[in-house]
Amino acid sequence: MLDTTTTAHRTPILAQGTGGIVSPLPPADRFVLRLKGFSGTAGDFDLTGPLNSVRGTPAHFAARLGPDEWLLVCPEGEGAAAQAALEADLAGQFFSLVDVGHRNVAVAVTGPHAADVLNAGIALDLSDAAFPAGSATRTLLGKADVVVVRIGDGFRVESWRSFAPYMHAFLADAAQEFA
Template sequence: MRESPVTAFRAPVLPPVSTGFVRALPSADRFALRLKGERVAAGGFDLTGPLNSVRGTPERFAARIGPDEWLLACPAGEGRAAEAALDADLAGRFFSLVAVGHRNAAIAVSGPHAADILNAGIALDLSDTAFPPGSATRTLLGKAEVVVVRTGDDFRVECWRSFAPYVHAFLQEAAREFG
C-alpha cells in the first residue's frame, strides 16, 4: 500500500498585520540541531559561530544556543531541501535533527527602542555593546521561554506557538510606552 503525504493546515496564532514596533513574522521552517565535535558549514547553514551567536540572514540563519545546539530557520517551503542537504553534509557524524517549524512562532521587534521593549520582560542587557548584531540567546520573557536572535538592527523572538499570544501581547503592551 502506497502512503500519500498528508499536509495539515496550521492556522496562524498571531495577527498578520504589522503594528508599529512589534509584528508577527511569516511562518518558517525550523530545526533543532544537536551536533558534537567540530563545527562546520552544513546544509547551507554556517555552524561555526561561538556560543550565543547567529550566522546568516534574518530569513535563513543558524543560532547557536547551546554548546552543541542550534536553532536553524529558513523560509517556509525550504525545509525539506534544507533537511536533505543537512543529512548529506553531516553523513557519518552523530547528530540529531528535529523539525520544529510546527512548534514555533516568530515575532519581530524593531525600531530605535527595540531593546527597551524587550527589556520590559527580559532581564538581560540587550544594548548594542552587550548584544550586538550576530547575537542569539535562550532566555525568559515574562513567563515564557524564548530565543532572541539579532541578525541586524532588529530582534527576532522565537517562542512556542502556545506562548505566542502571551509574548505578542506582552511586547505590544511594552511598545505602547514608545508610541
C-alpha cells in the same frame, strides 16, 4: 516518515500585518540540530559561530544556543531541501535533527526602542554593546521561554506557539510606551 504536506496544515496563531515596533513574522521552517565536535557549513547553514551567536540572514540562519545545539531557520517551504542537505552533509556524524517548524512562532521587534521594549520582560542587557548584531540567546520573557536573535536591524523573538499570544500581547503592551 509521515508526509506532513498532506496531513497537516499550519495556521497562523498571530494576526499578520499589525506593524509597528512589534510585528508577527511569517511562518518559517525550523530545526533543532544537536551535534558535537563539528565546526563548518552544513546544508547552507554556517555552524562556525561561538556560543550565543547567529550566522546567516534574517530569513535563513543558524543560532548557536548551546555547546552542541543550534536553532536553524529558513523560509517556509525550504525545510525539506534544507533537511536533505543537512543530512547529506552530516553523513557519518552522530547528530539529531528535529523539525520544530510547527512548534515555534516568531515576532520582530524593531526600531530605536526595540531593546527597551524587550527589556520590559527580559532581564538581560540587550544594548548594542552587550548584545550586538550576530547575538542569540535562550531566555525568559516574563513567564515564557523564548529565543532572542539579533540579526539585521532588529530582534527576532521565537517562542512556542502556546506562548505566542502571551508573548505578543506582552511586547505590544510594552511597545505602547514608545509608540
